[in-house]
Every structure is written in structure tokens, then in C-alpha cells.
Amino acid sequence: MTATIEQTSPGALVDTLEAQPIVSIGEYNFPSRSARELYGDDMLINVWWKGNPWFVAAAMFRAPMAMPFGAFWEALFVPYHEEDPDFDASKGWEQFDWSISGQSVTPSADVSLTDLGMTHKAVLTFSSK
Amino acid sequence: MTIAPKAPRKLSMKQRYTALTRDLDWDPSYVTTEEMFPLTSFEGIKIHDWSKWEDPFRLTVDAYTKYQAEKDKRLYAVLDGFAQSQGHLSLTDASYLNAMKLFLQGVSPLEYQAHRNFAMLSRHLNGPGPRFASLCQSLDEIRHAQTEIHTLSNYNKYYSGFHSYLHMHDRVWYLSVPKSFFDDALSAGPFEFLIAIGFSFEYLLTNLLFVPFMSGASFNGDLPTMTFGFSAQSDESRHMTLGLEAIKFLLEQDEANVPIVQHWIDKWFWRGYRVTALVAQMLDYMLPRKVMSWREAFELYFEQQMLGGLFKDLEFYGIRPPLHVDKAIQEKDYLSHQAYWILYQFSHAAAFTTSVPTDEHMDWLQEQYPDTFPVYRTLWEKEKKNIENGGRHFVRGLPQLCQVCQIPMGFTESDDPFVQAQRETIFEGERYNFCSDGCKYIFDHEPVKFRQAWLPVHQIYQGNCGAADLPGVLQWYGMQPGDGGEYQGSLDNENWKKWHDMAEETGGH
Numbered sequence: 166m167t168a169t170i171e172q173t174s175p176g177a178l179v180d181t182l183e184a185q186p187i188v189s190i191g192e193y194n195f196p197s198r199s200a201r202e203l204y205g206d207d208m209l210i211n212v213w214w215k216g217n218p219w220f221v222a223a224a225m226f227r228a229p230m231a232m233p234f235g236a237f238w239e240a241l242f243v244p245y246h247e248e249d250p251d252f253d254a255s256k257g258w259e260q261f262d263w264s265i266s267g268q269s270v271t272p273s274a275d276v277s278l279t280d281l282g283m284t285h286k287a288v289l290t291f292s293s294k
Numbered sequence: 295m296t297i298a299p300k301a302p303r304k305l306s307m308k309q310r311y312t313a314l315t316r317d318l319d320w321d322p323s324y325v326t327t328e329e330m331f332p333l334t335s336f337e338g339i340k341i342h343d344w345s346k347w348e349d350p351f352r353l354t355v356d357a358y359t360k361y362q363a364e365k366d367k368r369l370y371a372v373l374d375g376f377a378q379s380q381g382h383l384s385l386t387d388a389s390y391l392n393a394m395k396l397f398l399q400g401v402s403p404l405e406y407q408a409h410r411n412f413a414m415l416s417r418h419l420n421g422p423g424p425r426f427a428s429l430c431q432s433l434d435e436i437r438h439a440q441t442e443i444h445t446l447s448n449y450n451k452y453y454s455g456f457h458s459y460l461h462m463h464d465r466v467w468y469l470s471v472p473k474s475f476f477d478d479a480l481s482a483g484p485f486e487f488l489i490a491i492g493f494s495f496e497y498l499l500t501n502l503l504f505v506p507f508m509s510g511a512s513f514n515g516d517l518p519t520m521t522f523g524f525s526a527q528s529d530e531s532r533h534m535t536l537g538l539e540a541i542k543f544l545l546e547q548d549e550a551n552v553p554i555v556q557h558w559i560d561k562w563f564w565r566g567y568r569v570t571a572l573v574a575q576m577l578d579y580m581l582p583r584k585v586m587s588w589r590e591a592f593e594l595y596f597e598q599q600m601l602g603g604l605f606k607d608l609e610f611y612g613i614r615p616p617l618h619v620d621k622a623i624q625e626k627d628y629l630s631h632q633a634y635w636i637l638y639q640f641s642h643a644a645a646f647t648t649s650v651p652t653d654e655h656m657d658w659l660q661e662q663y664p665d666t667f668p669v670y671r672t673l674w675e676k677e678k679k680n681i682e683n684g685g686r687h688f689v690r691g692l693p694q695l696c697q698v699c700q701i702p703m704g705f706t707e708s709d710d711p712f713v714q715a716q717r718e719t720i721f722e723g724e725r726y727n728f729c730s731d732g733c734k735y736i737f738d739h740e741p742v743k744f745r746q747a748w749l750p751v752h753q754i755y756q757g758n759c760g761a762a763d764l765p766g767v768l769q770w771y772g773m774q775p776g777d778g779g780e781y782q783g784s785l786d787n788e789n790w791k792k793w794h795d796m797a798e799e800t801g802g803h
Binding site for chain 2: 178179180181182184185187188189190193194195196197198199200201203204209211213215216217218219220221222223224225226227244245247248250284285286287288
């Protein structure tokens with residue numbers, strides 16, 4: 166039923182699950198309530214500080230798909246993570262290792278979140294070096 | 295000569311029950327059985343003989359209502375006495391009421407939903423026995439909803455967080471956990487509902503869900519809630535019997551039912567177990583005077599009674615313990631710590647308050663969880679320093695939620711207390727995130743159902759929750775100042791101190 170998650174190109178996801186027959190009294194096929202199209206030009210992104218239990222779960226942000234990583238860092242990432250007294254924003258994003266779906270990525274200020282490899286509801290993972 | 299008419303023969307209770315339930319059944323002649331009972335075939339369950347259902351209630355409606363009315367009289371006498379004597383001041387602490395706020399907001403509305411669905415079953419099940427049993431349980435559930443609301447309404451006069459509980463149940467992020475659980479059951483077929491609620495919720499997990507709240511009330515001076523608990527206890531034991539009867543009936547009717555029922559047990563154990571995370575943190579963190587730890591409760595009410603008892607009996611039918619039960623057993627050592635850590639850092643958006651455990655409380659936790667609590671203690675020590683420096687750990691944003699249980703994804707891998715579990719499925723081009731293998735399993739069997747989940751965080755970001763900022767969302771939630779946040783210095787805490795100072799000054803008058 167499940168398979169390894171593959172990502173062929175940014176934004177194109179390969180299903181890991183085949184449609185399952187649903188037991189129902191009638192036709193039953195309703196759309197997702199969280200589909201990317203419901204967010205205009207934005208997408209939802211999960212940002213997970215792996216190995217830091219101060220934040221009990223990954224954060225979820227709504228961000229423009231075309232948002233450059235540098236702007237994301239300033240506007241969304243830092244204000245959220247500054248709540249941890251041990252986080253030092255002045256060290257920049259280089260203080261962390263970054264990955265998406267297990268694949269290592271290297272952020273830079275001008276690369277957009279989409280070009281970095283982020284897709285709707287994907288998890289951008291970072292951990293202290 | 296006149297002959298005196300014979301006195302009517304007095305029927306025994308069992309005969310009256312049979313006369314008023316089984317003997318009022320009939321075979322349809324103007325419509326087919328399928329037309330009369332359209333909901334009992336599509337799930338694939340095969341029933342050959344409905345008369346084999348043993349009804350655990352075995353009451354007539356008049357006997358049932360007489361019995362319940364007597365219990366209600368006793369309960370309402372206690373409620374009156376407690377209110378008139380300002381009994382709320384004899385609680386261990388106002389913070390205890392956080393557990394009851396959670397109960398009123400999260401559990402009481404489920405009683406009402408159970409009432410509705412059992413009423414539906416009392417019309418739609420083919421056999422008169424299960425129809426009558428469903429009718430009685432439906433009446434029990436509406437009575438529970440009402441008596442719980444009445445019992446806790448007295449606190450609404452004096453404490454925050456008890457108002458607007460129904461409004462909140464439909465909207466607030468942490469209440470989407472129990473709400474979505476029950477909505478999932480309500481939208482299932484009648485047999486799945488019986489296994490979901492009648493068996494998994496009312497039998498498998500009921501002692502874990504219900505007893506800790508009522509024992510907590512007893513240990514913390516909450517006489518009304520304790521009395522309600524006693525009043526409901528006899529009903530709950532009937533509900534347990536009904537749940538057990540339901541599963542045995544389905545399993546005995548046809549072997550083909552076994553794999554269907556097994557899948558429902560696998561699904562609904564994990565669905566229900568995830569809801570108990572709220573109970574786990576309540577037991578270990580919200581009660582000023584402790585009853586038992588979550589770990590002890592889990593071992594007693596689940597491992598010993600269910601795995602050691604019930605599932606041994608069910609082996610006969612080819613039923614094994616639910617999938618992912620091994621994960622639940624592992625989690626007994628840390629579930630409460632992780633659940634409370636979630637609530638602690640998001641309680642600024644909740645209708646209850648939280649606080650750093652005192653040193654004495656942490657010592658107790660360390661005694662109960664010598665292998666796991668030291669890790670969490672380091673977090674609390676860090677938070678104490680944070681508070682000394684003028685901070686207070688409220689997360690400045692929104693968390694990633696599990697698509698199935700809807701809890702912020704704070705549950706960790708078994709082998710690493712610092713690494714939250716991340717699972718995902720991609721279905722029809724969209725990614726879905728899960729907190730555990732159990733939740734992923736549930737989604738993967740019904741993706742079309744669970745992709746519709748109304749996830750609070752996703753809905754806030756769509757602009758469907760009143761506003762895009764926290765004050766606007768809290769207003770949409772119906773929350774008022776003092777409902778949530780830090781307990782120390784809260785409205786409840788300040789009032790509590792003030793009222794006790796006044797009581798001391800006036801010698802208790």
C-alpha cells in the first residue's frame with residue numbers, strides 16, 4: 166500500500182498510496198480541506214527544529230511559494246524561534262543543517278522556498294551542526 | 295350470577311421486558327426488510343439471527359426512568375447543598391478546575407453526540423433487542439450530558455473557562471481532538487459505530503477515560519462531580535456490557551465479520567487512545583492532589599484488564615490485540631509529559647490555565663517515572679529560568695497538526711525523547727502529515743475520509759476562523775480574559791486567594 170516517498174521535481178509529488186475503496190452508503194468522494202489551491206499563491210510549510218524539544222512540535226507557517234529564503238528567515242523563522250532563549254538569530258541560518266524529506270538542502274537568501282524544494286505541507290527540517 | 299373478572303396476571307420484570315420489547319417486533323409486509331432497515335448491509339457485516347442479541351439492560355422504560363429519577367434526586371440534592379455552602383472553596387485549589395474545564399469542553403458534548411447516534415441506532419438496527427438497548431443507552435447519554443452540565447455549571451458562577459463550552463467544542467484547536475474523534479464515529483456505519491463507541495470507547499478505554507476524572511474529583515474535594523460519577527457508574531457498566539455484547543454478537547454471527555471487526559478494533563483503539571492523551575496529562579499534571587499516575591492507570595485499566603483479560607477471551611473468536619498497542623505501551627512512560635508540554639506552551643489559546651510544576655510535584659513525577667521524567671525535568675528547569683528572566687513559554691505561532699488525531703505533532707520516536715515522530719503519505723498529489731504509525735495506518739485505509747479533516751491550523755490560515763491574528767481567533771473561539779494562559783496570577787488564582795483570605799478573616803463565614 167505504501168511506497169518510498171519520491172519527489173521528482175519541485176511541486177510534483179508522486180503518490181505513495183493508491184486510492185482505497187471506501188465503505189459507504191452512497192457516492193463518497195470529497196476534496197481535501199487543506200488543498201494548496203485554497204491558499205492562493207501561498208502554501209503551508211512545516212518547519213521542524215529536529216532535536217530541540219523546547220518547541221513541542223514543528224511550526225506551521227503560511228508563506229508565499231515565491232518567498233525568498235532570506236525573507237522567510239527574517240519575517241517568519243526568526244520571530245518564531247526567538248522564543249527559545251538559546252536561539253541566537255545573529256549566527257544566521259548557517260548555524261544549522263537543513264533538509265527536506267530527508268534530502269539535504271543549502272538555503273541562500275535569494276532562492277525561493279519552491280526552488281529550495283519546499284512543497285505544500287512539506288517539512289523543512291533543521292538541526293544544530 | 296355475576297363472575298368477578300380475574301385480576302390481571304402480574305408479569306415478572308423479565309416477562310414485562312420481553313412483552314414490551316421483543317413481542318412488539320414485527321416483520322414488515324408493505325416494504326421489504328432492506329427498505330425498512332437500509333443501513334445494516336453496506337458495511338459488509340452479515341447478521342443471520344437478530345434474536346441472538348442479549349440485551350444487557352433488560353429493563354422496561356418505566357422501570358428505567360424510575361431508577362434514573364431516584365439517582366437524579368440524590369445528585370441534585372448534593373448539587374444544591376454544595377452551592378448553598380460555597381463548597382467550591384473546599385476544593386484543593388482553583389487549578390484543579392482546569393481538569394473539569396477540559397471535561398466540560400471536551401467530554402460532555404460527546405455524551406450528547408452519543409445520545410444522538412444511539413437514538414439513530416434504536417431506529418435502524420433490525421433486531422428489537424439491540425434497538426431497545428440502544429434506546430436505553432441513548433437516554434443514559436442525554437442524561438449524562440445534562441447532569442454533567444448541571445454539575446459543573448455551579449463553577450461557572452465563580453471561575454473562568456466554563457462558559458461557552460459548546461461553542462468552543464466546535465471551534466477550539468485542542469477540542470478538535472475529541473470532536474473529530476466522535477465525528478469520525480458519527481459518520482461511520484451503524485456497526486462500525488458500535489465497535490468505535492460501544493466497544494472501543496465504552497469498554498476498552500472507558501475506565502481510562504472516565505475513572506481518572508471522577509477519582510480526581512474525589513481526591514480534590516469536588517463532591518458534585520464525584521456524585522455525578524457514582525450516578526453514572528452503573529450506567530457505564532451497562533454500556534460496557536453492551537459494547538461487549540455487540541462485539542461478541544457480530545463475531546458469532548458469521549466468520550466473515552471477523553476481519554472487518556478486527557480492522558475496526560485496530561482503528562478505533564488508536565483513535566481512542568490518542569484522545570486519552572488529554573486524560574494522561576490531566577492525571578499527572580492538572581490534579582493538585584494526585585490519584586495515581588497515568589502509567590499506573592494504563593497498566594491497571596488497560597494492560598491488566600483489557601490485554602490480560604478481554605483479549606484473552608476474544609482470542610476464541612480469532613481476534614488479536616489491536617495494532618500499534620505496543621507503541622501505546624511504550625508511550626505510557628512519557629505520554630503525559632509530552633501532552634502537558636503541548637498544552638503548556640499553547641495555553642494562551644486555551645480555555646484552561648497551566649503552570650510549571652512545583653518542585654514537590656516534579657519530585658512526585660520523578661518517583662512515578664524514574665526513567666523518563668528526568669529528561670522532561672530539564673525542560674521545566676529551563677522554563678523556570680526563562681520565567682525568572684521575564685519570559686513565559688508561549689509559542690508565537692501555530693503548530694503542525696496530525697491529519698488524523700489533530701494533536702500538535704509532539705509525540706516522539708520511541709528511542710529518542712527529543713525527536714518528534716514524522717510520518718507522511720502522498721495521496722492524489724497532496725501530502726498529509728501524521729504523528730504516528732497508528733494515525734498513518736488509519737489515514738491510509740480511508741484517505742478520502744480523512745483528507746476532509748477540519749484541521750484548526752489549516753483553517754486559521756485559510757481565514758476561516760474569524761481573523762488571521764491571535765486576538766481575533768480567540769474572539770472567534772468565544773474566549774474571555776482570564777480563560778487561558780498562566781495559572782499563577784490568573785483571575786482564578788487571584789480570586790481563589792482573595793476568597794480564602796476573606797474566609798479566614800470572617801472565620802469561615
